[in-house]
Amino acid sequence: MPFAELGLSDELLNAVTDAGYTEPTPIQAAAIPSVLMMRDIIGIAQTGTGKTASFVLPMIDILAHGRSRARMPRSLILEPTRELAAQVAENFEKYGVNSNLSMALLIGGVSMGDQLAALEKGVDVLIATPGRLMDLFNRGKIMLNGCSLLVIDEADRMLDMGFIPDIEEICTKLPKQRQTLLFSATMPPPIKKLADKFLENPKMIEVARPASTNINIKQWVVPVAGSTAAKRDRLRQILAQEEVTNAIVFCNRKTTVRELNKTLKQAGFKSGEIHGDMEQAQRIAELDLFKDGHINILVASDVAARGLDIKGVSTVFNFDAPWHPDDYVHRIGRTGRAGATGTAYTFVAPDDDENIANIEKLTGQQIPRLDAPVAVAAPVAEAPAPREERPRRNRRERPAPEAVRNEPVRDEAAHEAVAPVEAPAAPSRAAAPSPMREDRRPERQEREPRRDYRRHQVDDGPDDGWNGPIPAFLNARLVIQP
Template identity: 50%
Template sequence: MVTFKDFGLDAKVLNAIEKLGYDKPTEIQAHTIEPAINGSDILGIAQTGSGKTAAFLIPMIKKLAEGRAKARMPRGLVITPTRELAAQIYENFSNLSADIKLTSTLIIGGTSYQEQQKALNTGVDIIIGTPGRIYDHLERQNVMLHGIQYLVIDEADRMLDEGFIPQIEMICSRTSPRRQTLFYSATMYSEIEKLADNFLTDPLRVEVSPRASVSENIEQLVFIVDKGGSRDLFKKKRNILRKVINHFGDDLSNAIIFSNTKNHVDILQKSMKFHGFESESIHGDHTQSVRTEALNKFRNGEIQFLIASDVASRGLDIPLVSHVINLDVPVNPEDYIHRIGRTGRAGNKGTSVTLCSKKELNSLDSIEKLISKPLNKFKLLLKGKSQELRIVPLNQIDENSEENSKEMMDMETEDTDISTAEENKSESQGRKKKKGKHTKRRGSPKPADLESASSADAGDGNMASGETVSDTEEAETVKPVRRRWSYRKKDLYTRKSKSDAAPDKTDDKTNVDLVSEESPEPDGIQASEQKSKSQSKQKGAGKSGQGGSKRGNKQSKNKGFEGQTPAFVYYDFD
């Protein structure tokens, strides 16, 4: 059996490896460390979590331990697609070279440009960073790369997906042609092979895992969550997510929850926090300090859930993640492999859960083709009056179970299982429906149920949790309707119900769609509405005394919209 001592490493490096808990080389390390020390170019293909980072850092430390760097002339360069991965490699390098006089700097966006420039002017042995910021320093002549002896391109397939290849080609063109290059990728396709041919010279190809493979330590579950497309599918999935989390109980110690869009990541994080689940979010629009803080909280166990976009799906080494949950099926099948690769690492068991709607089944089929195996599909059912959640294999559902499935669909938009006490209290307060007619307009979306007062309170903080409003005040309140933004003037206002002017006795059973059935709005909104109403009355009185005016004629053009409340956009935090 190969050990780290067989590679002829310095005693200080061996001591650092032992402190990090590495007892023996992984498969990729055993096949690439010695050839890299001997100077060969490496084309390494291995799945995430296989130890690729140490496989290229250990030879780098041994080869660059002798000699010193000059100002603005580093000797080693590591390029990665994401800031988090670069920061992780930088930390691993610092640990492995703790007793060796090698200097390094982290060159990524979202951090101080001046500090990076200062470090480059002083002189560092190794640069670890992302393509964009490295290219920026190169263009400003803050660094010269013709002294690079050791070049590493990590996660090359992700570089190709993110469109970084032109920048990488420009960076590599500034380096010495006599450099040694190590090229690593989790997957290998014809495009990646062409890219490797441009950067490598007679490389040693090492492939230690099948193409697009998934660790056998990961149990993969797929939950079919609805019977078809739905305008409110995101809300249904959030409610099902909370039921699934409660179902796993103590077996779910922590989890990374992935969503396809940044907007959904933010909304889901607020929803989870509102319902009592400690969580933080991370995506590309967050500053580096916010992303680092969220990752540290998750690593240290301060929060149980990390809500993330695919920025966190590559290369992050977070030990002992028990579950990975895909709220959305990833559009790119390769992203599925990298997402679930956050669990089941270093020989530990892990579980991945994917919530799949019927309209996402095509993407699921692409994933099954990529990994060359079918995924276990299940249906979520509610059992009896107790509403106990059952997970039933899709091929075992009978007619009786199908009836329960319909009942489950009705329950998906409710919060009876995990709603907070404050939310239940607010939902029970004064949900009185108003009567009248609703005049439909062409192009206007159908009004959807607005959120309960507690959701608005959680977002605005303008009303106390136990505060109520009288029936008279509630009847005077014109509730905003959730609608798309439009440049048409009439879409910026909400029509008043006829019941505000005079009750309609002939249509008592008709609900006014444009008036909310939820609890009253916060005090600040009510006060502004009452003030605008009083001002409109005063203006009307003045106009009648003056016998009309130009201002009155202008107002008459907007007949039907006088004194009305601007529409607001509400975020859905259920």
């Protein structure tokens, strides 16, 4: 089904075509006609399905006729994070290029003066986070009684972040006769209760099973040792693979984000970071660097996990296994978007077994394990052959001491006959060489003491067998009888 069959205006269709889109996604095809008919909507869709455009596009046509008034926005879109709000604003700018709609972004971390100035002029679309909106409302800087269309986006994330009381209070400030659109990746009981309270006869649109993961994403569990160093080594191994063109690496703590980004840079990777302690301008700058390809690895906390629409992310890493199963779905949803394929790796230490079990229970599938790569050279160095199996220099086959003691007693005459032969043998190695050897190889005078020292060191081991004087009877076999 092409966009032209959804009932959108020609001006909007031209903007969609210019943006490079020809056919709607399933959530767009199901939601846009109903929104244009002014129905309340509950949209359940996994991330990366084009959910944002499913309400942005019809809103542009709905608000095309009408006039805005100062401090009284005509429509309101609530987002759980600044990044999501900024992304929705980008969608309005892209698709509303042929319209005269005014828009304001009301988020924390940005100068309030500029936001108030935009509200004073009057806006057709107000995109806000609940905290900043309630702050300005309580100061009397904004009125909500002229808002006829409300969008609650990422409702389950709102629940996780504790915004549901703020959402309920905001809904009571809006006109009762309004259109309400609620979108969420999952539908836990508190969200269903919120929908039952503030939506009238909503149409339920569900394009995927709740909490299911994108089938275009290849998922792996990577068993690692509990130490952070082991996880960093494994991460660098996978990042070095050719198929990893760019990646988002999620951590549970902000301190881990900073430390991991630092070590990746030291290892020569082009990485950046984004977390809650950064100013909004810094976070936007890092995202822009990642989108533009100046950095290809973005280390992030869960502040960036939901809703960020970054095209072409090949790989997602869960450096820390997420504490909440829902976060897993949203983290890996940063790849495999809009029909593309992607890969997600989750590092699992021994203490993370319960977290992975909860994730597999939520998603209804078992994630395959990725075996560690086999080291090639390490085992040779780490497991040398036993000492007695290695060849020894200057060793002669000798019987064990027990064999010497058990040897039958030889004739004393044999002992005496052998003694003159062996007597000069022992001191001959330490003494100066004979004139004949000195003439043939004079350099042996300097090398001889070194060789004797090495021989002594080799034969000095505890397991070299008999190391005493050579028994005379052993040389009896060497006597040549006249």
